[in-house]
Amino acid sequence: MFSKACEYGIRALTVIAEAxxxxxxxxxxxxxxxxxxxxxFTAKILQNLVKQKIIGxxxxxSGGFFIAKDLDKITLYDIVEAxxxxxxxxxxxxxxxxxxxxxxxxxxxxxELVRNELNEMCRNxxxxxxxxxxxxxxxxx
Amino acid sequence: MFSKACEYGIRALTVIAEAxxxxxxxxxxxxxxxxxxxxxFTAKILQNLVKQKIIGxxxxxSGGFFIAKDLDKITLYDIVEAxxxxxxxxxxxxxxxxxxxxxxxxxxxxxELVRNELNEMCRNxxxxxxxxxxxxxxxxx
DNA sequence: AAAATAAAGGATATTAAGGTCTTTTTATAC
DNA sequence: GTATAAAAAGACCTTAATATCCTTTATTTT
Ligand code: FES
Ligand code: FES
Numbered sequence: 001m002f003s004k005a006c007e008y009g010i011r012a013l014t015v016i017a018e019a020x021x022x023x024x025x026x027x028x029x030x031x032x033x034x035x036x037x038x039x040x041f042t043a044k045i046l047q048n049l050v051k052q053k054i055i056g057x058x059x060x061x062s063g064g065f066f067i068a069k070d071l072d073k074i075t076l077y078d079i080v081e082a083x084x085x086x087x088x089x090x091x092x093x094x095x096x097x098x099x100x101x102x103x104x105x106x107x108x109x110x111x112e113l114v115r116n117e118l119n120e121m122c123r124n125x126x127x128x129x130x131x132x133x134x135x136x137x138x139x140x141x
Numbered sequence: 142m143f144s145k146a147c148e149y150g151i152r153a154l155t156v157i158a159e160a161x162x163x164x165x166x167x168x169x170x171x172x173x174x175x176x177x178x179x180x181x182f183t184a185k186i187l188q189n190l191v192k193q194k195i196i197g198x199x200x201x202x203s204g205g206f207f208i209a210k211d212l213d214k215i216t217l218y219d220i221v222e223a224x225x226x227x228x229x230x231x232x233x234x235x236x237x238x239x240x241x242x243x244x245x246x247x248x249x250x251x252x253e254l255v256r257n258e259l260n261e262m263c264r265n266x267x268x269x270x271x272x273x274x275x276x277x278x279x280x281x282x
Numbered sequence: 283a284a285a286a287t288a289a290a291g292g293a294t295a296t297t298a299a300g301g302t303c304t305t306t307t308t309a310t311a312c
Numbered sequence: 313g314t315a316t317a318a319a320a321a322g323a324c325c326t327t328a329a330t331a332t333c334c335t336t337t338a339t340t341t342t
Contacts, residue, residue, distance in 0.1 A: 001142065001229065001232070001234060001255075001256075002234065002236075003299075003300090004236065004299075004300060004301095005299080005300080007234075007235050007236035008236075010235055010248065011235055011236075014247050027317090027318065027319085028318075028319075029318095038300085038301060038302085039301095039302090040301065040302050040303070041300065041301050041302080043319080043320085044301090044321095046319090047319080047320060047321080050319090050320090057318090057319060057320090058308090058309075058310095058318085058319080059307075059308045059309050059310090059317085059318055059319045059320080060308060060309025060310045060311090060316085060317060060318055060319080061309070061310040061311060061316060061317040061318070062309090062310065062311085062317080062318085063308090063309070063310080063317075063318050063319065064318075064319085065319085076248075076251075088142065091142070093142060093143065093148075094148050094151055094152055095143075095145065095148035095149075095152075096279070096280070096282060097282055098282075100282070103279060103282060104274070104279070105274075105279055105280075106155050106271040106272070106273075106274040106275040106279070107151065107217075107266075107271060107274070108274070109274065110217075110262050110266050110270075111262070113258060113262060114142075114255065114258045114259045114262050115142075117254060117255045117258045118255045121251050121252070121254060121255050125248075125251050129251075130247040130248060131247070132247075133245070133246075133247040133248070133249070133250065134247040138237075138244060138245070138246055138247065139237070139246075141237060141238055141239075141241070141244065144329075144330090145329075145330065145331095146329080146330080168287095168288065168289085169288075169289075170288095179330085179331060179332085180331095180332090181331065181332050181333070182330065182331050182332080184289075184290085185291095185330095185331090187289090188289080188290060188291080191289090191290090198288090198289060198290090199288085199289080199338090199339075199340095200287085200288055200289045200290080200337075200338045200339050200340090201286090201287060201288060201289080201338060201339025201340045201341090202286065202287040202288070202339070202340045202341060203287080203288090203339090203340065203341085204287075204288050204289065204338090204339065204340080205288075205289085206289085
Protein backbone atom coordinates (compact mmCIF):
# COMPACT_ATOMS: atom_id res chain seq x y z
CA MET A 1 0.00 0.00 0.00
CA PHE A 2 2.55 2.54 1.16
CA SER A 3 6.25 2.48 0.29
CA LYS A 4 8.81 1.41 2.85
CA ALA A 5 9.93 5.02 3.04
CA CYS A 6 6.41 6.02 3.95
CA GLU A 7 5.99 3.29 6.55
CA TYR A 8 9.29 4.28 8.15
CA GLY A 9 8.42 7.94 7.94
CA ILE A 10 5.11 7.55 9.71
CA ARG A 11 6.69 5.38 12.38
CA ALA A 12 9.47 7.92 12.91
CA LEU A 13 6.96 10.75 13.15
CA THR A 14 4.98 8.99 15.85
CA VAL A 15 8.20 8.53 17.79
CA ILE A 16 9.21 12.17 17.36
CA ALA A 17 5.75 13.36 18.34
CA GLU A 18 5.64 11.06 21.33
CA ALA A 19 9.08 12.20 22.47
CA UNK A 20 8.08 15.83 21.90
CA UNK A 21 5.66 15.52 24.78
CA UNK A 22 8.58 15.43 27.19
CA UNK A 23 12.01 16.41 25.92
CA UNK A 24 10.92 18.39 22.90
CA UNK A 25 13.74 17.11 20.68
CA UNK A 26 15.02 13.66 19.77
CA UNK A 27 18.01 12.56 17.67
CA UNK A 28 18.30 10.15 14.75
CA UNK A 29 19.76 7.29 16.72
CA UNK A 30 17.01 7.33 19.31
CA UNK A 31 14.31 7.72 16.70
CA UNK A 32 15.54 4.72 14.77
CA UNK A 33 16.01 2.63 17.87
CA UNK A 34 12.42 3.28 18.92
CA UNK A 35 10.82 3.19 15.47
CA UNK A 36 12.88 0.15 14.44
CA UNK A 37 13.88 1.72 11.16
CA UNK A 38 17.21 1.61 9.28
CA UNK A 39 19.24 4.59 10.38
CA UNK A 40 20.67 6.14 7.23
CA PHE A 41 17.59 5.51 5.19
CA THR A 42 15.44 7.12 7.84
CA ALA A 43 17.77 10.10 7.84
CA LYS A 44 16.98 10.71 4.17
CA ILE A 45 13.28 10.48 4.82
CA LEU A 46 13.45 12.96 7.69
CA GLN A 47 15.61 15.36 5.68
CA ASN A 48 12.83 15.41 3.14
CA LEU A 49 10.19 16.01 5.80
CA VAL A 50 12.21 18.89 7.15
CA LYS A 51 12.37 20.49 3.70
CA GLN A 52 8.62 20.11 3.44
CA LYS A 53 8.18 21.75 6.84
CA ILE A 54 6.41 18.76 8.29
CA ILE A 55 9.03 18.67 11.02
CA GLY A 56 11.87 20.89 12.22
CA UNK A 57 15.45 20.03 12.99
CA UNK A 58 18.39 21.48 14.80
CA UNK A 59 22.04 20.70 14.24
CA UNK A 60 24.80 20.46 16.79
CA UNK A 61 24.97 19.11 20.33
CA SER A 62 21.57 18.64 21.95
CA GLY A 63 20.09 19.02 18.50
CA GLY A 64 17.56 16.73 16.92
CA PHE A 65 14.12 16.60 15.35
CA PHE A 66 10.83 17.98 16.59
CA ILE A 67 7.33 18.69 15.39
CA ALA A 68 6.98 22.38 14.62
CA LYS A 69 3.24 22.84 14.45
CA ASP A 70 0.29 21.38 16.30
CA LEU A 71 0.01 17.63 15.98
CA ASP A 72 -3.59 17.85 14.82
CA LYS A 73 -2.56 20.11 11.97
CA ILE A 74 -0.53 17.33 10.35
CA THR A 75 -2.83 14.83 8.68
CA LEU A 76 -1.88 11.38 7.52
CA TYR A 77 -2.64 12.69 4.05
CA ASP A 78 0.01 15.40 4.45
CA ILE A 79 2.56 12.82 5.51
CA VAL A 80 1.87 10.30 2.78
CA GLU A 81 1.77 13.01 0.16
CA ALA A 82 5.09 14.40 1.37
CA UNK A 83 6.80 11.03 1.10
CA UNK A 84 5.03 9.04 -1.62
CA UNK A 85 3.31 11.84 -3.49
CA UNK A 86 -0.41 12.08 -4.11
CA UNK A 87 -0.53 9.43 -6.82
CA UNK A 88 -2.01 6.75 -4.62
CA UNK A 89 -4.92 9.03 -3.79
CA UNK A 90 -5.98 9.58 -7.38
CA UNK A 91 -4.50 6.79 -9.44
CA UNK A 92 -6.52 4.39 -11.59
CA UNK A 93 -6.64 0.90 -10.12
CA UNK A 94 -5.62 -0.65 -13.42
CA UNK A 95 -2.79 1.81 -14.01
CA UNK A 96 -4.41 3.84 -16.77
CA UNK A 97 -3.09 7.32 -17.32
CA UNK A 98 -5.69 9.06 -15.22
CA UNK A 99 -8.70 7.73 -13.41
CA UNK A 100 -11.57 9.05 -15.46
CA UNK A 101 -15.18 8.48 -14.43
CA UNK A 102 -16.32 9.45 -17.91
CA UNK A 103 -14.26 6.71 -19.50
CA UNK A 104 -14.00 4.31 -16.58
CA UNK A 105 -11.81 1.22 -16.58
CA UNK A 106 -13.62 -2.03 -15.79
CA UNK A 107 -12.61 -1.79 -12.14
CA UNK A 108 -13.41 1.88 -11.67
CA UNK A 109 -16.69 1.77 -9.77
CA UNK A 110 -15.41 -0.87 -7.39
CA UNK A 111 -11.95 0.55 -6.95
CA GLU A 112 -13.23 4.03 -6.32
CA LEU A 113 -14.81 2.88 -3.08
CA VAL A 114 -11.52 1.56 -1.75
CA ARG A 115 -9.62 4.63 -2.84
CA ASN A 116 -12.22 6.92 -1.31
CA GLU A 117 -11.99 5.03 1.95
CA LEU A 118 -8.23 5.54 1.87
CA ASN A 119 -8.63 9.23 1.16
CA GLU A 120 -11.11 9.69 3.99
CA MET A 121 -8.96 7.75 6.37
CA CYS A 122 -5.91 9.85 5.61
CA ARG A 123 -7.74 13.15 5.67
CA ASN A 124 -9.59 12.43 8.89
CA UNK A 125 -6.62 11.28 10.91
CA UNK A 126 -3.71 13.33 12.11
CA UNK A 127 -0.51 12.87 14.03
CA UNK A 128 -2.30 13.48 17.29
CA UNK A 129 -4.61 10.56 16.58
CA UNK A 130 -1.65 8.36 15.80
CA UNK A 131 0.17 9.35 18.95
CA UNK A 132 -2.94 8.52 20.94
CA UNK A 133 -2.91 5.04 19.44
CA UNK A 134 0.79 4.69 20.14
CA UNK A 135 1.68 2.50 23.08
CA UNK A 136 5.14 1.58 24.24
CA UNK A 137 6.99 -1.15 22.48
CA UNK A 138 4.71 -1.64 19.47
CA UNK A 139 7.54 -1.40 17.02
CA UNK A 140 9.56 -4.04 18.84
CA UNK A 141 7.91 -6.85 16.95
CA MET B 142 -1.82 -0.25 -4.78
CA PHE B 143 -1.27 -3.17 -7.12
CA SER B 144 1.99 -3.94 -8.92
CA LYS B 145 2.37 -3.22 -12.62
CA ALA B 146 2.30 -6.96 -13.21
CA CYS B 147 -1.05 -7.13 -11.49
CA GLU B 148 -2.50 -4.18 -13.38
CA TYR B 149 -1.39 -5.69 -16.67
CA GLY B 150 -2.62 -9.11 -15.64
CA ILE B 151 -6.11 -7.89 -14.82
CA ARG B 152 -6.29 -5.89 -18.02
CA ALA B 153 -5.16 -8.88 -20.06
CA LEU B 154 -7.72 -11.10 -18.36
CA THR B 155 -10.56 -8.75 -19.20
CA VAL B 156 -9.43 -8.82 -22.82
CA ILE B 157 -9.17 -12.60 -22.88
CA ALA B 158 -12.56 -12.97 -21.24
CA GLU B 159 -14.14 -10.45 -23.60
CA ALA B 160 -12.63 -12.18 -26.64
CA UNK B 161 -13.71 -15.55 -25.28
CA UNK B 162 -17.32 -14.54 -25.85
CA UNK B 163 -16.76 -14.83 -29.59
CA UNK B 164 -13.63 -16.58 -30.84
CA UNK B 165 -12.90 -18.57 -27.72
CA UNK B 166 -9.11 -18.07 -28.00
CA UNK B 167 -6.86 -15.05 -28.41
CA UNK B 168 -3.10 -14.77 -28.90
CA UNK B 169 -0.45 -12.73 -27.10
CA UNK B 170 -0.12 -10.08 -29.77
CA UNK B 171 -3.80 -9.33 -29.88
CA UNK B 172 -4.12 -9.38 -26.11
CA UNK B 173 -1.33 -6.87 -25.71
CA UNK B 174 -2.59 -4.66 -28.48
CA UNK B 175 -6.02 -4.48 -26.86
CA UNK B 176 -4.89 -4.35 -23.23
CA UNK B 177 -2.08 -1.91 -24.03
CA UNK B 178 0.49 -3.91 -22.13
CA UNK B 179 4.14 -4.65 -22.96
CA UNK B 180 4.25 -7.88 -24.88
CA UNK B 181 7.03 -9.93 -23.36
CA PHE B 182 6.29 -8.86 -19.83
CA THR B 183 2.64 -9.76 -20.28
CA ALA B 184 3.72 -13.15 -21.60
CA LYS B 185 5.44 -13.88 -18.29
CA ILE B 186 2.39 -12.84 -16.34
CA LEU B 187 0.10 -15.05 -18.40
CA GLN B 188 2.48 -18.01 -18.14
CA ASN B 189 2.14 -17.68 -14.40
CA LEU B 190 -1.65 -17.50 -14.61
CA VAL B 191 -1.68 -20.63 -16.73
CA LYS B 192 0.37 -22.50 -14.13
CA GLN B 193 -2.08 -21.36 -11.50
CA LYS B 194 -4.99 -22.62 -13.63
CA ILE B 195 -6.61 -19.20 -13.79
CA ILE B 196 -6.48 -19.45 -17.55
CA GLY B 197 -5.68 -22.07 -20.15
CA UNK B 198 -3.42 -21.92 -23.18
CA UNK B 199 -2.80 -23.77 -26.36
CA UNK B 200 0.38 -23.79 -28.41
CA UNK B 201 0.71 -23.88 -32.15
CA UNK B 202 -1.23 -22.33 -35.00
CA SER B 203 -4.64 -21.03 -34.01
CA GLY B 204 -3.53 -21.42 -30.42
CA GLY B 205 -3.81 -18.78 -27.73
CA PHE B 206 -5.23 -18.10 -24.30
CA PHE B 207 -8.70 -18.65 -22.95
CA ILE B 208 -10.58 -18.73 -19.70
CA ALA B 209 -11.12 -22.30 -18.61
CA LYS B 210 -13.78 -21.98 -15.95
CA ASP B 211 -16.84 -19.82 -15.49
CA LEU B 212 -16.04 -16.11 -15.34
CA ASP B 213 -17.94 -15.69 -12.09
CA LYS B 214 -15.78 -18.34 -10.46
CA ILE B 215 -12.67 -16.18 -10.82
CA THR B 216 -12.70 -13.42 -8.24
CA LEU B 217 -10.53 -10.35 -8.26
CA TYR B 218 -9.07 -11.76 -5.07
CA ASP B 219 -7.99 -14.91 -6.91
CA ILE B 220 -6.30 -12.83 -9.59
CA VAL B 221 -4.48 -10.45 -7.27
CA GLU B 222 -3.38 -13.30 -5.05
CA ALA B 223 -2.09 -15.25 -8.04
CA UNK B 224 0.04 -12.34 -9.23
CA UNK B 225 0.98 -10.25 -6.18
CA UNK B 226 0.36 -12.76 -3.43
CA UNK B 227 -1.95 -12.27 -0.48
CA UNK B 228 0.30 -9.91 1.42
CA UNK B 229 -1.66 -6.80 0.54
CA UNK B 230 -4.79 -8.34 2.02
CA UNK B 231 -3.32 -8.95 5.45
CA UNK B 232 -0.30 -6.69 5.79
CA UNK B 233 0.15 -4.09 8.55
CA UNK B 234 -0.18 -0.55 7.27
CA UNK B 235 3.05 0.48 8.93
CA UNK B 236 4.98 -2.54 7.72
CA UNK B 237 5.19 -4.41 11.00
CA UNK B 238 5.78 -8.12 10.84
CA UNK B 239 2.15 -9.11 11.12
CA UNK B 240 -0.94 -7.04 11.64
CA UNK B 241 -1.95 -7.89 15.16
CA UNK B 242 -5.11 -6.51 16.70
CA UNK B 243 -3.84 -7.49 20.15
CA UNK B 244 -0.74 -5.38 19.77
CA UNK B 245 -1.96 -2.84 17.23
CA UNK B 246 0.26 -0.29 15.54
CA UNK B 247 -0.87 3.33 15.86
CA UNK B 248 -2.61 3.16 12.50
CA UNK B 249 -4.26 -0.21 12.97
CA UNK B 250 -7.86 0.74 13.70
CA UNK B 251 -7.96 3.23 10.86
CA UNK B 252 -6.03 1.16 8.36
CA GLU B 253 -8.10 -1.93 9.01
CA LEU B 254 -11.13 -0.20 7.52
CA VAL B 255 -9.36 0.50 4.27
CA ARG B 256 -7.90 -2.97 4.07
CA ASN B 257 -11.27 -4.55 4.82
CA GLU B 258 -12.85 -2.50 2.08
CA LEU B 259 -10.18 -3.77 -0.31
CA ASN B 260 -10.77 -7.35 0.78
CA GLU B 261 -14.52 -7.07 0.34
CA MET B 262 -14.13 -5.42 -3.01
CA CYS B 263 -11.86 -8.16 -4.30
CA ARG B 264 -13.92 -11.00 -2.88
CA ASN B 265 -17.23 -9.66 -4.12
CA UNK B 266 -16.17 -8.99 -7.68
CA UNK B 267 -15.28 -11.49 -10.33
CA UNK B 268 -14.14 -11.55 -13.93
CA UNK B 269 -17.71 -11.50 -15.13
CA UNK B 270 -18.30 -8.24 -13.29
CA UNK B 271 -15.17 -6.77 -14.84
CA UNK B 272 -16.15 -7.85 -18.32
CA UNK B 273 -19.53 -6.23 -17.80
CA UNK B 274 -17.79 -2.97 -16.98
CA UNK B 275 -15.51 -3.32 -19.99
CA UNK B 276 -16.35 -1.14 -22.94
CA UNK B 277 -14.44 -0.90 -26.17
CA UNK B 278 -11.38 1.26 -26.28
CA UNK B 279 -10.92 1.94 -22.56
CA UNK B 280 -7.31 0.93 -22.57
CA UNK B 281 -6.51 3.20 -25.48
CA UNK B 282 -5.88 6.15 -23.23
C1' DA C 283 6.27 -35.49 -43.06
C1' DA C 284 7.34 -30.51 -43.42
C1' DA C 285 6.43 -25.90 -42.57
C1' DA C 286 4.48 -22.60 -39.92
C1' DT C 287 2.65 -20.77 -35.76
C1' DA C 288 2.29 -19.69 -31.03
C1' DA C 289 3.22 -20.43 -26.17
C1' DA C 290 6.98 -21.81 -22.66
C1' DG C 291 11.29 -21.21 -20.79
C1' DG C 292 15.56 -19.20 -19.84
C1' DA C 293 18.90 -15.52 -20.05
C1' DT C 294 19.82 -10.83 -19.88
C1' DA C 295 19.11 -5.76 -19.53
C1' DT C 296 17.14 -1.65 -17.35
C1' DT C 297 15.11 1.09 -13.85
C1' DA C 298 13.54 2.32 -9.38
C1' DA C 299 13.32 1.35 -4.52
C1' DG C 300 15.70 0.49 -0.67
C1' DG C 301 19.74 0.95 2.00
C1' DT C 302 24.65 2.34 3.48
C1' DC C 303 28.76 5.13 3.96
C1' DT C 304 31.60 9.36 4.02
C1' DT C 305 32.20 14.16 4.07
C1' DT C 306 30.46 18.72 5.03
C1' DT C 307 27.97 22.09 7.53
C1' DT C 308 26.02 24.13 11.61
C1' DA C 309 25.22 24.72 16.29
C1' DT C 310 26.15 23.90 21.16
C1' DA C 311 28.97 23.20 25.20
C1' DC C 312 33.05 23.95 27.40
C1' DG D 313 37.81 30.08 20.38
C1' DT D 314 38.09 25.03 20.32
C1' DA D 315 36.18 20.72 20.54
C1' DT D 316 32.26 18.16 20.01
C1' DA D 317 27.83 16.68 18.63
C1' DA D 318 24.31 16.18 15.37
C1' DA D 319 21.93 17.00 11.01
C1' DA D 320 22.63 17.81 5.81
C1' DA D 321 24.42 16.50 1.64
C1' DG D 322 26.33 13.67 -1.69
C1' DA D 323 28.20 9.39 -3.42
C1' DC D 324 27.64 4.80 -3.70
C1' DC D 325 25.89 -0.03 -3.25
C1' DT D 326 22.20 -3.81 -3.33
C1' DT D 327 18.01 -5.77 -4.35
C1' DA D 328 13.69 -6.32 -6.56
C1' DA D 329 10.52 -4.96 -10.15
C1' DT D 330 10.00 -4.19 -14.76
C1' DA D 331 11.04 -5.22 -19.39
C1' DT D 332 13.17 -7.39 -23.51
C1' DC D 333 15.25 -10.96 -26.29
C1' DC D 334 16.37 -15.53 -27.85
C1' DT D 335 15.79 -20.47 -27.93
C1' DT D 336 12.93 -24.46 -27.26
C1' DT D 337 8.76 -27.07 -27.31
C1' DA D 338 4.26 -28.24 -28.70
C1' DT D 339 0.52 -28.09 -32.04
C1' DT D 340 -1.74 -27.27 -36.20
C1' DT D 341 -2.04 -26.73 -41.07
C1' DT D 342 -0.70 -28.00 -45.48
S1 FES E 1 -10.58 4.66 -14.39
FE1 FES E 1 -9.60 3.01 -13.43
S2 FES E 1 -10.07 3.46 -11.39
FE2 FES E 1 -11.10 5.10 -12.35
S1 FES F 1 -0.99 -3.73 13.36
FE1 FES F 1 -0.57 -2.25 11.85
S2 FES F 1 -2.36 -2.42 10.68
FE2 FES F 1 -2.81 -3.88 12.20
